[in-house]
Structures are given as structure tokens and as C-alpha cells.
Amino acid sequence: MQDVSIIGIGQTRVGEHWDTSLRHLALEAIKGAALEADVDRVDGLFVGNMLAGELSGQGNLGALIADFVGLRGVEAVTVEAASASGAAAVRQAYLAVAGGLMDFALVVGVEKLSDVVGSPAVTAQATATDSDYEAAHGVTPLVIAAMMMRRYMHEYDASLADFAAFSVNAHLNASTNPYAMFHNKLSVQSFVKAPMVADPINLFDAAAPADGAAAVILARSDWARGRGNGAARVRIAASAAATDALAIADRSDPLWLAAAEASAKRAYRRAGVTARDVHFAELHDAATVLAALSLEACGFAARGGGVNFAKGGGIARDGQTPTGTLGGLKGRGDPGGATGVYQIIEAVQQLRGQAGPNQIANARLGLAQSLGANGATAITHILVRD
Amino acid sequence: MQDVSIIGIGQTRVGEHWDTSLRHLALEAIKGAALEADVDRVDGLFVGNMLAGELSGQGNLGALIADFVGLRGVEAVTVEAASASGAAAVRQAYLAVAGGLMDFALVVGVEKLSDVVGSPAVTAQATATDSDYEAAHGVTPLVIAAMMMRRYMHEYDASLADFAAFSVNAHLNASTNPYAMFHNKLSVQSFVKAPMVADPINLFDAAAPADGAAAVILARSDWARGRGNGAARVRIAASAAATDALAIADRSDPLWLAAAEASAKRAYRRAGVTARDVHFAELHDAATVLAALSLEACGFAARGGGVNFAKGGGIARDGQTPTGTLGGLKGRGDPGGATGVYQIIEAVQQLRGQAGPNQIANARLGLAQSLGANGATAITHILVRD
Numbered sequence: 116m117q118d119v120s121i122i123g124i125g126q127t128r129v130g131e132h133w134d135t136s137l138r139h140l141a142l143e144a145i146k147g148a149a150l151e152a153d154v155d156r157v158d159g160l161f162v163g164n165m166l167a168g169e170l171s172g173q174g175n176l177g178a179l180i181a182d183f184v185g186l187r188g189v190e191a192v193t194v195e196a197a198s199a200s201g202a203a204a205v206r207q208a209y210l211a212v213a214g215g216l217m218d219f220a221l222v223v224g225v226e227k228l229s230d231v232v233g234s235p236a237v238t239a240q241a242t243a244t245d246s247d248y249e250a251a252h253g254v255t256p257l258v259i260a261a262m263m264m265r266r267y268m269h270e271y272d273a274s275l276a277d278f279a280a281f282s283v284n285a286h287l288n289a290s291t292n293p294y295a296m297f298h299n300k301l302s303v304q305s306f307v308k309a310p311m312v313a314d315p316i317n318l319f320d321a322a323a324p325a326d327g328a329a330a331v332i333l334a335r336s337d338w339a340r341g342r343g344n345g346a347a348r349v350r351i352a353a354s355a356a357a358t359d360a361l362a363i364a365d366r367s368d369p370l371w372l373a374a375a376e377a378s379a380k381r382a383y384r385r386a387g388v389t390a391r392d393v394h395f396a397e398l399h400d401a402a403t404v405l406a407a408l409s410l411e412a413c414g415f416a417a418r419g420g421g422v423n424f425a426k427g428g429g430i431a432r433d434g435q436t437p438t439g440t441l442g443g444l445k446g447r448g449d450p451g452g453a454t455g456v457y458q459i460i461e462a463v464q465q466l467r468g469q470a471g472p473n474q475i476a477n478a479r480l481g482l483a484q485s486l487g488a489n490g491a492t493a494i495t496h497i498l499v500r501d
Numbered sequence: 502m503q504d505v506s507i508i509g510i511g512q513t514r515v516g517e518h519w520d521t522s523l524r525h526l527a528l529e530a531i532k533g534a535a536l537e538a539d540v541d542r543v544d545g546l547f548v549g550n551m552l553a554g555e556l557s558g559q560g561n562l563g564a565l566i567a568d569f570v571g572l573r574g575v576e577a578v579t580v581e582a583a584s585a586s587g588a589a590a591v592r593q594a595y596l597a598v599a600g601g602l603m604d605f606a607l608v609v610g611v612e613k614l615s616d617v618v619g620s621p622a623v624t625a626q627a628t629a630t631d632s633d634y635e636a637a638h639g640v641t642p643l644v645i646a647a648m649m650m651r652r653y654m655h656e657y658d659a660s661l662a663d664f665a666a667f668s669v670n671a672h673l674n675a676s677t678n679p680y681a682m683f684h685n686k687l688s689v690q691s692f693v694k695a696p697m698v699a700d701p702i703n704l705f706d707a708a709a710p711a712d713g714a715a716a717v718i719l720a721r722s723d724w725a726r727g728r729g730n731g732a733a734r735v736r737i738a739a740s741a742a743a744t745d746a747l748a749i750a751d752r753s754d755p756l757w758l759a760a761a762e763a764s765a766k767r768a769y770r771r772a773g774v775t776a777r778d779v780h781f782a783e784l785h786d787a788a789t790v791l792a793a794l795s796l797e798a799c800g801f802a803a804r805g806g807g808v809n810f811a812k813g814g815g816i817a818r819d820g821q822t823p824t825g826t827l828g829g830l831k832g833r834g835d836p837g838g839a840t841g842v843y844q845i846i847e848a849v850q851q852l853r854g855q856a857g858p859n860q861i862a863n864a865r866l867g868l869a870q871s872l873g874a875n876g877a878t879a880i881t882h883i884l885v886r887d
Contacts, residue, residue, distance in 0.1 A: 116601060136633060159742075167628075169554050172636055174628035175583035178744040178760075178877035182751065188763060190742040191878070192589045193581040197561035203578045207593055214600010215502060242553075242560035247522060250558055356545075356576040358564040365568065374564075377574060491564035492577070 118336035119212045119351045120501070122219075123152030124460045129296040129327040129448035131229040137164075137171055137328075138183040141225040144328035145184045148221070152332040158217035160191035163204030163224035165452035169239040170231045180223060197243035198256070198401060199487030200224065201455030202494035205331065209354045209496075212333045220333045224456030228324035228449075240324070243488040245362035257321055257402065259363050259489050261313035264404035266369055268315065271419040275315055279306035280425035281403040282319050282446075285439045288432070289446025291472040294457075296325050296448030322401045325448035329456035331463070340501065349466045352388075352480070353497040355381035361491040370419075372405075374493035375412035375484060382482070382495040383414075390414035393497075394478045395437040395465055397458035399486035400444045409484060410436070413495075437475050440465055455485035459496060466500040504722035505598045505737045506887070508605075509538030510846045515682040515713040515834035517615040523550075523557055523714075524569040527611040530714035531570045534607070538718040544603035546577035549590030549610035551838035555625040556617045566609060583629035584642070584787060585873030586610065587841030588880035591717065595740045595882075598719045606719045610842030614710035614835075626710070629874040631748035643707055643788065645749050645875050647699035650790035652756055654701065657805040661701055665692035666811035667789040668705050668832075671825045674818070675832025677858040680843075682711050682834030708787045711834035715842035717849070726887065735852045738774070738866070739883040741767035747877040756805075758791075760879035761798035761870060768868070768881040769800075776800035779883075780864045781823040781851055783844035785872035786830045795870060796822070799881075823861050826851055841871035845882060852886040 125147020127140050135143075141162075160181050167173045177191030196203040201224030208220035231239065241250040244259065267273060282301055289295035301319060309317040336350050357377035360366045366373070383389055390413060398413070400406035407421030415436040416424035424430065430438040441447060441461040444454060462481040464470045470478075484495045511533020513526050527548075546567050553559045563577030582589040587610030594606035617625065627636040630645065653659060668687055675681035687705060695703040722736050743763035746752045752759070769775055776799060784799070786792035793807030801822040802810035810816065816824040827833060827847040830840060848867040850856045856864075870881045 138633075165560065166554070168552070168625075171632060172624065172628050173632040174551065174581065175747060175874050175877060177582055178874060179631060179747040181744045182746045187746060188743055188760070191582070191744045192593065192742070195560065195579040195581060196563055196577075207578065207596075210593075210597045210600060210602050214596060214602050216596050216600050238558065239554075242558050245565060246558040247524075356578070357574055358567045358577045360568045360573060361561060361565040374574070488561050488564060491561060 117213050117215050119209055119333050120336040120339035121331050121349045121463050122334045122339050123148035123332040124463050126294050126329040126457060126460055127327050128294050129325050129450055132326040133230060137167055137173060137225055137227055138180055140326065140328035141180045141223045142184050144330035145221065145223055148330040148332050154219050157186065157189060157219045157221040157332065159211055159220045160186060160189055161204040161208045161220060161222045162193045163201035163222065163452045163456055164193055164226055165195060165197060165200045166226065166228065166239045169242065171227055196492040197487035198451055199455055199485040199492040199494050200452030202485030205456060205459055205496065206354050206356055206494055208333050209351055212335060218334060221330065222456060223328055223330040224453035225328040226451035226453045227326040228451050229326050248362050256489055257316060258313050260402040260404055261316045263369055264315050264402065267404050267407065270370060273422045276303055276307050277422045277426055278320060278403040279303040281400055281406045282306055284430050285400060285443040285445035288439055288473055289442025292441040292447065295442040295446050296323060297446050316402055320403050322444035322449035325450045327450035327453045329453050329460050331456060331459055348501045349463045350499050350501045351496055352499045353382040353385035355385060356494045359491050361488055363489065372408045372412040372490040372493065374490055375409055375486060378493040378495040379413040379484065382497045386497040388480065392480055393436060393482045395440050395475045395481045397462050397483040398438050399484060400439055401449055405486060405489065413482065413484065432475060440475055441470065441473050455494065458483040458485060462498045466498055503599050503601050505595055505719050506722040506725035507717050507735045507849050508720045508725050509534035509718040510849050512680050512715040512843060512846055513713050514680050515711045515836055518712040519616060523553055523559060523611055523613055524566055526712065526714035527566045527609045528570050530716035531607065531609055534716040534718050540605050543572065543575060543605045543607040543718065545597055545606045546572060546575055547590040547594045547606060547608045548579045549587035549608065549838045549842055550579055550612055551581060551583060551586045552612065552614065552625045555628065557613055582878040583873035584837055585841055585871040585878040585880050586838030588871030591842060591845055591882065592740050592742055592880055594719050595737055598721060604720060607716065608842060609714055609716040610839035611714040612837035612839045613712045614837050615712050634748050642875055643702060644699050646788040646790055647702045648749065649755055650701050650788065653790050653793065656756060659808050662689055662693050663808045663812055664706060664789040665689040667786055667792045668692055670816050671786060671829040671831035674825055674859055675828025678827040678833065681828040681832050682709060683832050702788055706789050708830035708835035711836045713836035713839045715839050715846050717842060717845055734887045735849045736885050736887045737882055738885045739768040739771035741771060742880045745877050747874055749875065758794045758798040758876040758879065760876055761795055761872060764879040764881040765799040765870065768883045772883040774866065778866055779822060779868045781826050781861045781867045783848055783869040784824050785870060786825055787835055791872060791875065799868065799870060818861060826861055827856060827859050841880065844869040844871060848884045852884055
């Protein structure tokens with residue numbers, strides 16, 4: 116098995132890109148990654164996308180994007196695992212390079228969620244639930260997250276205001292990230308007064324569906340080291356994926372992200388580290404309760420302690436486990452199948468020391484974890500600075 | 502790089518399964534493959550699917566199916582490349598096993614295309630075209646195939662009746678395949694009289710959209726050989742994928758499947774064989790013109806000679822390169838993202854000597870090639886009996 120490094124990253128600003136098509140977003144991100152990597156070929160393109168078929172009428176993004184970005188002919192495929200699609204695409208590329216079947220693999224996560232609003236958008240989002248047993252009853256992923264949050268509040272005696280710490284941290288970090296959707300800071304006071312979306316999840320609790328594209332290029336680490344430039348010195352120390360029941364009612368415990376735990380534990384084992392060794396974590400805060408449960412599943416906080424961990428400053432840039440260091444899903448915006456690649460890119464920025472005002476001191480080992488369908492899929496990558 | 506073998510196959514009958522959900526179809530196919538493989542675990546599930554989100558409102562099939570078939574927790578992902586999705590899923594599983602990152606990989610192609618009819622079905626199928634430059638003008642994949650056929654007739658002076666050989670062969674072979682959708686034989690006379698669908702493609706020229714699921718389990722060949730049972734003796738001698746422009750107008754030559762040629766040539770090189778060594782070929786006959794162009798792209802017939810090759814008996818069971826030996830897309834039916842896995846399974850049946858009345862004499866090396874979006878994606882596998 117080959118060690119794998121990330122030799123190029125590129126991203127668009129996250130936002131509402133009504134005037135830019137999927138292929139143009141992908142091109143912008145890929146151009147950035149390609150300029151950094153400066154390789155004369157890639158052996159495969161892995162596209163992470165969740166809803167282009169439903170919302171833009173576009174399938175087979177692999178062939179479309181390969182051609183549009185100047186890679187006509189290259190092997191290309193689209194990878195889907197609901198909101199973990201981007202991370203799933205990174206993992207497929209990792210498998211190809213780590214196994215020695217590709218030398219250079221390009222990943223692009225791309226998504227346009229803001230073109231379609233209202234009922235069709237809700238229907239599309241609901242494909243990430245169990246359509247026969249959840250969506251058929253009007254349930255969407257956010258509604259399920261709301262039920263998880265309500266249960267969390269009940270079980271662990273948490274108030275709405277207790278969850279504010281996640282969003283306040285996310286907006287603070289996003290405010291200095293030029294690629295983030297939101298640059299406004301948030302107070303606990305405005306958090307608790309925000310209009311409800313799916314009680315108890317309010318507007319400032321849930322990440323906004325958005326448009327964007329993010330790209331990374333993977334190569335064997337021995338090649339990357341030989342290259343000797345600073346852009347190529349982040350290595351994927353571990354990549355792991357796991358699943359849980361898709362329908363929340365089928366899970367053994369609605370307040371435990373079993374797949375997140377399993378994939379994190381596998382990743383720790385493969386990297387030879389523990390949760391204590393992680394300097395920062397990019398977690399899937401599509402809703403604050405998911406951020407709390409992710410902290411617990413990854414071993415950064417005890418069971419039921421995720422919210423208090425955040426409230427006590429544990430997730431801040433100078434905390435024990437900084438999370439969402441460039442804004443997370445809440446502050447950066449959540450472009451579905453691109454989100455998992457953004458998380459990887461933000462971890463790379465930290466490890467390279469390129470996070471600007473958001474830089475974590477002494478960041479040498481970071482974790483990025485992406486969830487699909489409120490934890491039915493979990494994909495964890497551990498990145499290190501070589 | 503590890504050699505990879507297919508140690509289990511399973512399939513549902515192809516047809517209109519209105520009373521069976523996606524997960525139940527997948528279960529039936531996986532059960533068959535699992536009973537044959539008889540392994541105590543799989544390390545990953547790769548789902549090939551094209552339109553479950555659009556037509557059944559269901560995304561994240563990986564997590565859903567993993568849980569439903571008793572594999573809760575296992576890594577799982579969905580792979581999409583339009584109508585080549587099934588073959589693309591096989592290729593992702595192949596990468597994982599060949600690279601040594603998984604010991605046992607399960608692939609299931611599953612699709613339900615017949616639940617939705619009329620305009621929504623056409624819109625969904627059109628996601629396989631370039632949505633901005635083709636679908637926006639009312640073009641569907643079949644319409645593009647019709648334009649290719651018209652051009653073929655013009656360039657090579659072929660008549661409608663000349664294309665009949667493909668469908669006649671497909672129906673003859675399907676008539677004795679219990680898993681095929683159609684068991685009626687077809688005559689040239691009835692072919693030319695069939696009602697038009699998209700002129701010059703008629704009802705008996707195009708494969709019928711259908712429902713079905715097909716599953717294979719891959720393992721390292723050294724493990725499979727140690728197993729010593731007959732079910733495990735088919736090896737993947739090569740796996741290769743390539744792309745072309747998605748929009749037909751963007752291709753350098755509308756009558757040449759460049760991706761099919763590139764992936765076939767790569768596969769030949771990797772397997773150390775030529776087209777002459779191939780005993781039979783499962784090609785992507787979603788329309789007869791695609792079968793003709795595939796014969797040419799793979800080197801079984803000269804450029805412009807695909808139709809005459811078929812008419813002269815070259816594709817028959819006793820011909821030079823038997824194709825669609827268990828019915829092909831036309832006779833078996835075309836369940837979208839499952840089709841590429843069906844092709845692999847049919848090749849395995851031939852190589853094991855389990856094709857019953859459809860058995861090709863002395864079948865030791867077979868090719869399966871799946872096309873996405875009329876050749877924008879092409880994935881070629883070469884299978885051999887060890």
C-alpha cells in the first residue's frame with residue numbers, strides 16, 4: 116500500500132452562484148488545484164455530487180467535467196453518498212492511488228443547491244432519507260436532525276442557547292475565510308432569537324444549502340516528497356468509511372453516530388493515533404446537534420458532553436479541539452456533495468500554515484469527517500504534515 | 502497489484518417489478534451472490550445506480566442497501582456514470598481489491614426504470630445527456646442514438662433492415678435465458694415493421710428500460726484459487742475506463758466511439774491479448790447502432806463494417822464474435838445502472854460453462870463493455886477462466 120499525499124487544492128467561494136453552471140464551478144476549483152499540483156496528467160477524475168440529476172437535470176458529471184476542463188478521455192466517475200459524497204469521492208481516489216492503480220487522481224466536489232427553491236428542493240433533499248419509510252411521511256434530513264436535537268435536549272438537559280456555541284464559533288471562523296458564504300459574526304442573543312426552521316432547529320442552527328466546488332489532486336507520497344515543494348507536503352495518514360441504518364428509527368441509538376465512531380476509530384488505528392493526537396477537526400455541522408454528536412463519536416468529548424465541550428470553548432481556535440476552523444458547514448455554507456472536499460481542503464490549509472487569520476497554532480495532524488444523511492454514512496480522513 | 506476474481510454472482514429476472522422496491526431487488530441479487538461466494542464478510546459495498554434519486558426519490562443507496570441486506574456498518578457508496586453505472590461500480594470495487602485495500606468487495610447494480618412513465622421518465626433519462634446543450638433542446642439519449650443511426654445509414658449505405666440482425670440475435674439468445682425480460686423470437690420482417698420511437702430507431706431496435714438487480718462479489722485471485730471451487734474460477738484479466746465528450750456535437754467524430762476504443766485497447770494491453778483472442782463480447786446494444794459501433798471500436802469489425810458483420814452472422818453464437826449471448830440489452834432488458842453488472846454476470850456464466858442452451862463452445866476469454874450516454878463513458882472488462 117502506497118502512502119498518499121495531497122499535491123494541489125482549489126476551491127470556489129461558497130454562495131449562491133446563479134450565473135455559474137456546474138461545469139464552470141468545477142473548472143474554477145480544478146484550475147486552482149491543477150496550478151498547484153503542476154502535473155502533466157491525471158489518471159482518473161472522481162466527482163462528488165449529490166443532487167445534480169434532481170436539481171440541474173445533469174447526470175454523468177464525470178464525462179461532462181473531464182471534457183470541459185480539458186481532460187477528455189480520462190477515466191471519470193461520479194460518487195454519491197448523500198451529503199458525504201465529496202468525502203466519498205476523495206476516498207475512492209485514495210483507494211486508487213494507495214493501491215497503486217493510479218499515480219495522480221483528481222477529485223472535485225461540485226454542487227448547486229440554490230437554483231431550485233421550494234417544494235422541488237425539499238423533495239430533492241429528502242432523497243437522502245429513507246424514501247419509503249421517512250420521506251413518504253414528509254420527513255427531510257433537517258427534520259430528522261431536529262428530532263435528534265430535541266432528544267439531545269431532553270436526554271442531556273440542554274437548552275437552545277447551549278447549542279449557540281457551535282454557530283458562534285462557525286461564523287467567527289468564517290468571517291475571515293474569503294471562500295466562506297457568511298462573513299457576519301453571530302451572537303448567542305441573535306442565535307436564540309432566530310426564526311424556527313424545524314423546531315428546535317432555527318435559521319442560525321442549520322447550515323445553508325449553497326453552491327460551490329472544491330478540488331484536490333492526490334499522488335503517491337514518495338512522488339510528492341521527491342517534488343520537494345511546500346504545496347505537496349500534506350499526507351493522508353488514514354481514510355476510513357462506515358455506514359449505519361439510513362432511517363433514524365432503524366438505528367440502535369438515535370443519539371449515537373455509530374458510523375462516525377466506527378470510521379473515526381478505524382482511521383485512528385490506521386494512522387496509529389488517538390483522539391488526543393488530533394490538533395483540529397473539520398466536522399459535519401449541518402446542524403449543531405450533528406456537531407455535538409460528532410465530537411462525541413470521534414472521542415473529543417464524552418457521551419452527552421458535546422454541547423458543553425463547545426460551550427466551554429473546546430472547539431475554539433485556541434481550544435482543545437478546534438473545529439470548523441474556516442467556518443465549517445454553518446459559516447462556509449453547505450454545497451452538498453462538495454462539502455466533504457471543502458473540509459479536506461481546509462485541513463490542508465491548516466497543515467500547510469496557509470489558514471491566514473484562522474491558523475491553528477502548531478497544526479500537524481487534523482481530522483476531517485463527513486456525514487451523509489445524518490450519519491448513515493461517515494467518512495473520516497486523517498491528514499498530517501509530512 | 503493483486504489479481505482479482507469473481508467468486509459469486511446473483512441476479513433478478515429483468516422486467517417490470519412494480520411490486521418490488523429497490524432494496525428488495527438488491528437483496529435478491531446479493532443473496533444469490535453471497536450464497537455462491539460463501540464468505541463471512543465483505544469489506545465494501547459498491548452500488549451501481551443511475552436514476553433512483555430522480556425516479557424513486559431515493560439517494561444514498563449504499564447505506565440503505567448495506568443495512569437492508571444485513572451488512573449494517575460496512576463501507577458503502579453509490580457510483581454513477583449514466584448507463585455505465587453498473588460497470589463503473591464493478592471497476593471501483595476492482596480498484597479496491599486489486600490495490601490490496603479490500604479482500605472482498607460486493608457490487609450490486611440496481612435500477613427501477615419502469616415505475617415512472619411519460620414526461621418525468623423522459624426528463625430523468627435526459628440527465629444522461631448534456632443538460633445545458635442537449636436536454637434543453639428536447640434531446641434524450643435515444644434521440645442522439647437515432648441521429649447516430651441516421652448518419653450511419655447515410656455514411657455506410659445501410660438500410661433499416663440491415664440493423665435487424667442485432668435485435669434478431671438478441672431476442673434469440675434471450676429466449677432461452679430465464680432472467681431475460683423477453684422470450685419472444687424476432688424476425689427481420691417484424692423488425693422493419695415495428696412502430697417508430699425516434700426515427701430511424703423503432704420499438705424493436707431500442708432496448709426497453711426495465712427494472713432489475715445484479716450482484717457480484719470480488720476477491721483476490723490467490724484467495725479464490727485456494728478456495729478451489731468451480732464458482733471462483735473466473736478472473737478479471739483487465740479493467741479499463743475512458744470518457745469522451747458528453748454532447749454528441751462536441752465529439753470529433755459522431756460515428757466513432759473513441760472512449761469505447763480507448764478502454765478496449767487499454768483492456769487488451771493490460772490483459773495481454775488482442776481482439777482476435779476474445780471468444781465472445783457482451784456489448785452495450787441499447788440501440789442497434791451502438792452495437793455496430795461497439796463492434797468497430799473494439800476491433801471486432803472494421804470501421805463501417807459493424808452492421809455487415811452482424812448481418813453476416815459474426816455475432817451469432819457460432820459466429821466469429823458472439824455478442825449479447827444471453828440476450829444483451831435488447832433481449833434481456835435494460836435496467837440502467839444494473840445493466841453493466843448483468844453483462845459481467847453473463848460473461849461469468851459463459852466462462853463457467855453455466856450458460857445452458859446459450860453456451861458458447863470453448864469460452865475461455867470474454868469481454869464486457871458498458872457505455873454511458875451513447876459512449877461518453879466506456880468501461881471494458883476482460884474476463885478469463887483460470
